[in-house]
Amino acid sequence: MCGIVGYLGEKNTKEILLEGLKELEYRGYDSAGIAVLQEGEFSNYKAVGKLKNLEEKTKDFITDKFAVGIGHTRWATHGKPTELNAHPHLGESSYVVHNGIIENYAKLKEDLIGNGIKFLSQTDTEVIIHQFEKNLKTEADEFKAFSKTISELEGAYATLIVTKSLPDTIFFxxxxxxxxxxxxxxxxxxxxxxxxxxxxxxxxxxYFEDGDYGYVTKNEIKIFDAQGKERQVNFIPLKVDKLSAQKDGYRFFMEKEIYEQSDVISDTLLGRLSDDEIIFEELDTKLFDGINEIKLCACGTSYHSALSASYMFERYSKVRCSVEIASEFRYRQPIMNKDTLFVVISQSGETADTLETLKMAKKAGLKTLVICNVDNSSMVREANASILTRAGIEKGVASTKAFATQVTVFWMLSLYVAKLKNSMNTQELKHQINLLREIPLSVKVTDEMHERIKRLSKRYLHGHGFFFIGRDIFYPLALEGALKLKEISYLHAEGYPSGEMKHGPIALADPELFTIALLPQHLLYEKSKSNVEELSARDSTICAISALEFDKADDFIQINQCKDYMLEFFEMMIVVQLLSLEVSIRLGNDVDMPRNLAKSVTVE
Structure with missing residues (x-):
């Protein structure tokens, strides 16, 4: 959420900034802007809505000399999405862009207003530039003014400032x-x-560490840590394939990423499976010494993968497992025992609530592990150990392949711990490893399957809501299916354990209530079937997803016959993702950038 770009050089500054912002669109935004300082003069452009609106505003703006420029895509927190609230924000002779939330902005703003400063926006960000310019009047130079300003801010932030008096410098x-x-x-x-x-x-x-600040010029980069001590710049090669960030003929990135899951899961498994054990070279087995509980902590889709993991850790590893919503865990004064392995899950590795729980666990002396898709992210650098999911760039805001690879990693990790704890015999471990090898085939999207779901989707564009229901590990998948649908279609959807329907939710059952029923052949099929029949008897519209045909269903999506319920899990995952995609497309929505949402949630 929110995106920052900055550039210092002699090329086409405008185009570099706009291209950079385009690469950050997937994070979610509702306005965008750029500010360029060229030959001692600022040019500033802002627009509400999609980036094409900003491109239109800047079409006659030319940058062909040395310049410094900053740009921003904003996801509204303080103040509505308007041009005045869009970044960059202006002082008398300086501009700022900022991600995060300044928690003490109200107090700073009050003091600044008392000093005669007039604010144009409703944002917390604007206080940064006015505070900087206030300090410019009392400090010896611009960098000292910037350093003092940073010391006065409380909260989370990544920020860039450019000022007229130093036209070849960007402060960060x-x-x-x-x-x-x-x-x-x-x-x-x-x-x-x-x-x-x-x-x-x-x-x-x-990659900057928390507390880093400094400046860049034509000839130097200066970085200081939170204590004000200068530190060495640590450059590492940037090795990412830009082709993976293109649509390649698909209608949306989300569609492409659903189709990619077979390949990325193969990458997730690569080098980690032998005939009779799971190999995680990145882990030291001592990480699990003295561990009697695994606590998983995450938000959103990652929380659903964590819930799925809890079934596997207790069933396969025989280790007590609990799952926490990060935004709740932070504030409830939890009991944290040192015999607990604290595991956080995040696609980006930057999710603010989850990152803070990781810091809490470390402070409490717990061993920590992160399951993440982004190397060098804040969580990877913070945790004692990390496992990368290898999902590649995921640009659709509604996560698909990140979820698939997270669950794959957790399946492997539960078997890894099972071997360490001697909680699974060799024959069963070999059987589970052979099942893991079959996941890439299970998640391949066939034309026949996709076309069936595309045709069926036109029946699910109205009504007063959806229930996604499943038992055991299929309950987290039901939650994830409901989340995908509500994220991109804006239709109301809820995930429930199948057996809980009769404890209240069934009161909503009628023909305009759509029930998406997950009916795995190899796990509690008869019990789940009975629960669906209860809804059918009350005239709910039923869409059954199963390998076995169900005569009470109004619609039936047949998956392949599978050897094990875990392979059924992955096949059904594909179905609910495609169903959400096609319903949303029929409703005319922007699947990749749903309203009000952001890819990387870096605020509370």
Whole structure:
């Protein structure tokens, strides 16, 4: 959510900034803007809505000399999505862009207003630039004014400032929100919230640590830590394939990413399966010494993968497992025992609530592990150990392949722990490993399957809601199916355990209530079937997903016959993803950038 780009160099600054913002569109935004300082003068453009509106506004703006520029895509937190609230924000002679939330902005704003400063926006960000310019009047130079300003801010932020008095400088600071700087052989400098805007421009990148601040000029990069001590720049090669960030003929990135799941799961499994054991070279087995409980903590889709994992850890590893919603866990004063392995899950590795729970666990002395898709992310750097899911760039806001690879990693990890704890015999372990090898085939999307779901989707565009229901590990999948549908179609959907319907929700059953029933052949089929029959008897419209035909269903989506319920899990995952996709497309929605949502949630 929210995206930052910055550039210092002699090329087409406007185009570099706009291209960078386009690469950050997947994070979610409702307005965008750029500010360019060229030959001592600022040019500033803002627009509400899609980036094409900003492109239209800047079509006659030319940048062909040395310039410094900053850009931003905003996801509204303080103040509505308007041009005045869009970044960059202006002071008397400076501009700022900012991701995160300044928690003490109200107090700073009150003091600034008392000093005669007039605010144009409703945002927390605007206080940063006015505070900076206030400090310019009392400090010896611009960098000291910037340093003092950063020390006065509370909350989470990644921020860039440019000012007229230093036309070849960009000031930066990072605390809690992601940001990196890149360089190339031409000594150009690039800033961004993630790798993708830098691909094709920067050759090497430095990922900032929390508390880092400093400045870049034509000739130098200066980084200071939270204590004000200068530290070495740590450049590493930027190795990302830009082709993976293109649609390749698919209608939406989400559709492409559903189809990619077979390949990325193969990558997730690569080098981690032998005939009779799971191999995680990145893990030290001592991580599990003295561990009697695994606590999983995440948000959104990652929370659903964690719920799925809890069934596998207790069933296969025989280790007590609990699952926490990160935004709740942070504030409830939880009991944290040192015999607990604390595992956080995040696609981006930057999710604010989850990152803070990780810091809490470390402070409490717990061993920590992160399951993540992004190397060098904040969580990967913070945790004792990490497992990368290898899902590649995921640009659709509604996560698909991240969920699939997370569940795959957890299946492997539960077997890895099972071997360490001697809780599974060798024959069963070999059987489970052979099942893992079959996942890539299970998630291949066939034309026949997709066409069936596309045709069926036209029957599910109205009504007063959806129930996705499943038992056991299919309950988290029901939650995930409901989340996918509500995220991109804006239709009301809820996930429930099948057996819970009779404890209240069944009161809603009627022909306009659509029930998406997950009926695995190899796990509690008869019990789940009975629950669906209860809904059918009350005239709910039933769409059954199963390998076995169900005569009480109004619609039936048949999956392949599978050897095990876990393979059924992955086949049904594909079905609910495609169903959500096709319903949303029929409703005319922007599948990749649903309203009000952001890809990387870096605020509370």
């Amino acid at each position: 600071a990072k605390h809690g929100s992601p940001m990196l700087v890149g360089i190339n052989d031409e000594n150009e400098k690039f800033f961004a919230s993630s790798d993708s805007p830098l691909i094709g421009h920067a050759k090497e990148v430095n």
